[in-house]
Amino acid sequence: MTAQLIDGNALAKTIRAEVSGRTAALKARGVNPALSIILVGEDPASQVYTKHKVNDSAQTGLDATLETYPADMSEADLLARIRTLNDDPKVHGILVQLPLPKHMDSQKVIETISPAKDVDGFHVASAGALMTGAPGFWPCTPHGCMKMLESIGYDLRGKHAVVIGRSNIVGKPMAMMLLAKSATVTICHSATKDLGAITRQADVIVAAVGKLDLLTADMVKPGAVVIDVGMNRKADGKLAGDVDFDGVKEVAGWITPVPGGVGPMTRAMLLVNTLEAAERAAT
Numbered sequence: 001m002t003a004q005l006i007d008g009n010a011l012a013k014t015i016r017a018e019v020s021g022r023t024a025a026l027k028a029r030g031v032n033p034a035l036s037i038i039l040v041g042e043d044p045a046s047q048v049y050t051k052h053k054v055n056d057s058a059q060t061g062l063d064a065t066l067e068t069y070p071a072d073m074s075e076a077d078l079l080a081r082i083r084t085l086n087d088d089p090k091v092h093g094i095l096v097q098l099p100l101p102k103h104m105d106s107q108k109v110i111e112t113i114s115p116a117k118d119v120d121g122f123h124v125a126s127a128g129a130l131m132t133g134a135p136g137f138w139p140c141t142p143h144g145c146m147k148m149l150e151s152i153g154y155d156l157r158g159k160h161a162v163v164i165g166r167s168n169i170v171g172k173p174m175a176m177m178l179l180a181k182s183a184t185v186t187i188c189h190s191a192t193k194d195l196g197a198i199t200r201q202a203d204v205i206v207a208a209v210g211k212l213d214l215l216t217a218d219m220v221k222p223g224a225v226v227i228d229v230g231m232n233r234k235a236d237g238k239l240a241g242d243v244d245f246d247g248v249k250e251v252a253g254w255i256t257p258v259p260g261g262v263g264p265m266t267r268a269m270l271l272v273n274t275l276e277a278a279e280r281a282a283t
C-alpha cells in the first residue's frame with residue numbers, strides 16, 4: 001500500500017471529545033443542547049444510523065430524542081410535528097432521517113424545518129448560506145470530508161478537485177466547500193463523458209455516487225487524495241464504498257476507508273452542528 005489512510009473513526013473520536021468539552025461548558029451556563037431526530041418508516045439502515053446518532057449524542061452529553069413513526073404517516077402530520085418542534089425553545093436541532101417514504105415530498109419536509117434548527121444543513125437557506133459564505137449549517141457529510149482534508153494539512157488552494165456526484169446533500173455542497181478553499185472544482189455526474197480522463201487530472205477526488213467500484217486505480221493520478229463517500233452493500237453483505245480500495249490504495253497518496261471513513265465523520269459533524277445551534281440560541 002502506498003497511500004496513507006485517513007482514519008475517520010480516529011478523527012471523529014477527537015471531534016467528539018471537543019464537542020463533549022463545549023457541551024459541558026454550555027450546560028454550566030444552564031443550556032441543555034437538544035436534538036430531535038425523526039424517523040418515518042422501518043428502513044433497516046435508517047434505524048441503525050438514527051440509533052448511532054442517539055448514542056453519539058448521549059456519549060458527548062447532548063440530549064437526543066428519537067421519534068419513530070409508521071411508514072404510512074401522512075405528510076401533513078409530519079409537517080405539523082416539525083412545526084411544533086420549531087416552536088419549542090428547548091429543541092435546538094431537528095433532523096428528519098432520509099430517505100422518507102415515497103408519498104412524502106422530501107424537499108417540502110426539509111423546508112419546513114426552521115433554518116436555525118436545520119442541523120443537517122439541507123434547507124434552501126442553509127444551501128444559500130454555504131454558497132454565499134454567510135453563517136449557516138453545513139451538510140454533515142461534505143463538512144466531514146473537509147475536516148478529513150484539514151486533518152492531513154492539505155492545502156486546497158489552486159488544486160484540481162473532482163467531485164463525482166451532484167446530489168443536493170453531498171455533491172453540490174462538497175463542490176462549494178472545496179471552492180471556498182480556492183480549489184479548482186469539476187463536478188462529474190451520470191452524463192459525464194470519459195470520467196477517467198477527468199479524474200486522472202485530479203489532485204483530490206471525492207466519490208459520492210453510490211456505485212460499487214466506480215473509481216478504479218487506472219482513473220487516479222499517483223499521489224492524489226481519494227475521499228470515498230459511497231456506502232454500498234456487497235453481495236456478501238459487507239459494506240464498501242465507490243472506490244476500489246485495494247487497487248486505488250496502490251496509486252493514491254491518501255485514501256479514506258469504508259467503513260471507518262466518511263461515515264463516522266458525518267455523525268461527528270452532526271454533533272458539532274447541534275452544539276452550534278444551541279450555542280447560537282444561547283447568545
Ligand SMILES: Nc1nc2c(c(=O)[nH]1)N[C@@H](CN(C=O)c1ccc(C(=O)N[C@@H](CCC(=O)O)C(=O)O)cc1)CN2
Pocket residue numbers: 048049052095096097098099120140141231239258259260261262263264266267
Ligand atoms: N437526515 C439525514 N439522512 C441521511 C443522511 C444525513 O446526513 N442526514 N446521510 C445518510 C446516512 N447517514 C446519516 O444519516 C449515515 C450513514 C452511515 C454512517 C456511518 O457511520 N457508517 C459507518 C458504517 C455503519 C454500518 O455499519 O452500517 C461507516 O462508514 O463506518 C453515518 C451516517 C443518508 N440519510
